[in-house]
Amino acid sequence: MPSASEMIVQTLEEAGIEYVFGIPGGGTGQIFQVLETKQDRIKTILVRHEQVAAIMADAYGRAAGKPAAIMGQGLFMGSNATFGIMEAMLSSSPMVVITDTSDGGAAQRPANQSGAGEYGSIDLQSIFKSMTKYTTLATSPKEAVLGMQMAIKHAVSGRPGPTTLLMRSAAINGQVDVESPPFIHNAAGFLNTVKPASAAVDIARAIQILNESRRPVIIAGNGVHVARAHAQLQELAEQWGMPVATSYKGKSAISEDHPLALGMVGTYGQETANKAVGDADTVLVIGALLRSQETVGERPDIFNPNRQRIIQIDIDERNAGWSFPVELGLIGDAKVILEQLVEASKEAAPGNAANRKEWTDSIPGRRDTGAYYDQPEMHEDSSPVKPQRLIAQLQATMEPSTIFALDAGNNRTWMAHLYRARQANTFYSPGGTAGMGWALPAAVGLKLVYPNQPVVCVTGDGGYMMTVNAISTAVQYDLPIICVVFNNNTLGMVNDHQPEGHKIASEFYPTNNATVAESMGAWGVQVSDSKDLPDALRAAQASGRPAVIDVIIDPGPSPDDWRAGAWRKGQT
16 A cells, blocks of 8 residues: 555645645655655755745745645744745735644653644644645545645635645554545546636626726736736726726736836835826726725725725635725636626727727826836936935846846835836735745745746845845755845834934844855855946846845935825825
């Protein structure tokens, strides 16, 4: 009879899972040993900390549209890995967690204790249930295999997300009786399901609302990325001459060079987008939760269901009409529903095009007067480097297909606000938890999906140091990412909000982050003059190695002025 470990790996292979990120430990060591014989089909990526394993898998799952697995010992997966798991849950990233209960007999606890919730130990099942779509505890070998199949199915069904297979030692160590029920079938068969569509009557109602509008606008969110609906979004917008704003997590749902693009709406967004959404009479929301960040704290001059007709598309019926009341909620996969709308619009959209012509024609002028992705400081060389100038030089030097992984803090705010995404589906960010330290390991996971495109991590020095060990993994597996560090020796967003002369716990000892990277085998350079940035970016690409460009940033400029200004406008 095959072992449970062998059949778990076989299940991963049947389901098309290509990567396992993790650190061997506890009962999972046996599964890693089976993976050693499968490296041509399922690649194991050794990380230096469970946190970065989960972040790598989160980013990989978003970009690939299918899960990677993370695997390691239970207590550390239920503690160290939780940031990446929570981010995957809140950002709809498919992921499978494989771990054990570290059963009794381990040196750290009496023989009758485990991580399954008994007195004196940790309830791992409750921990994982609190942040995943599905968690199962396997107590027998067959339960482990069946649980693995269901964990993969739940990770990709409906709204994607993380799932957990938690196993007792007996489940991992035993043999699987494949000759008696419940029988074990090929895992691929559990995944052959059709994405949900919306009812024809509801599609017709949406078309009627659009036809009655004179100033329709789209807000495209993370759901467009999750559904891979970029082409369908653009086609629908073009059919109706309907401008497109995006949420922060939806950034790059459409090229921001497209004539109908308004840029990002919300607190960190473009005034072009905020003003156009506010002027719209009809808002089609696609896969966006309409969080406070997108509506600038519910500013009524931007988003107001009392004067705007709202259609909201979401895979989860609880999300449509959750933050705000809607006239119509379309429940289903964003790509499928957009395809339905595109087909229904072929005859309907041209009918009242004249009613919308003035609105569509106003978009170029709105971009001209709204300083669309532009600030004067973007054109000023200096030493140290102004963050605005750094972003302008990234824009000028990196090709449009460059994939960006953002972090948290002011560095993220500058990038989201000023970098114009010239190609769809090129921006990834930790918008669920919005935690620091995400960008660097995320870039490693993204490089596995985009081996032939530049992948750039943009982070602050605070976030960089949180997960800097990911560079060692990038070097080991020859994944030539570029990491651009905003180095101002502070937690910038925190520091901005502290009064002068009373700073606390927000300033670092100066560190050369490029030298840190070089010690792990990466290419590195520190830049303090903006004139040297283009050459540094080109040299990093030419190195063919993981690279870190440590940019000494002028601590003076802050995004807080325009960020706070957006909120103040809503309070007057």
